[in-house]
Amino acid sequence: MSKPGRGSPPISGRARGFAYDGGVRRRLKRMVVARVGRPLRCERCGEVLCLVLPIVRGGRVKLEGLEWALVRVDFDSMNHLVFSHVEAGRCPALRP
Numbered sequence: 001m002s003k004p005g006r007g008s009p010p011i012s013g014r015a016r017g018f019a020y021d022g023g024v025r026r027r028l029k030r031m032v033v034a035r036v037g038r039p040l041r042c043e044r045c046g047e048v049l050c051l052v053l054p055i056v057r058g059g060r061v062k063l064e065g066l067e068w069a070l071v072r073v074d075f076d077s078m079n080h081l082v083f084s085h086v087e088a089g090r091c092p093a094l095r096p
Contacts, residue, residue, distance in 0.1 A: 037052055038051065038054070040066070042085050043082045043083060047090075
């Protein structure tokens, strides 16, 4: 039996089995966001909406962890995003 060397093909993610499993990837992402994520607060009341992990790549910002939260996002100015509750029942500032 020969050892894998320069001539052997690389092992793909499909051969390992776990790299393309959506459930494993989703759980791993939630674990990382829960561990190192930063709190995203409502602009109106200051309550924590969710934990996010900002990732900047190619001039774009992706907020990992925000896909599980129900929030409203608006532009305050050209370079400033404002996050707030969607449901009036959850935000003390929106309650009558």
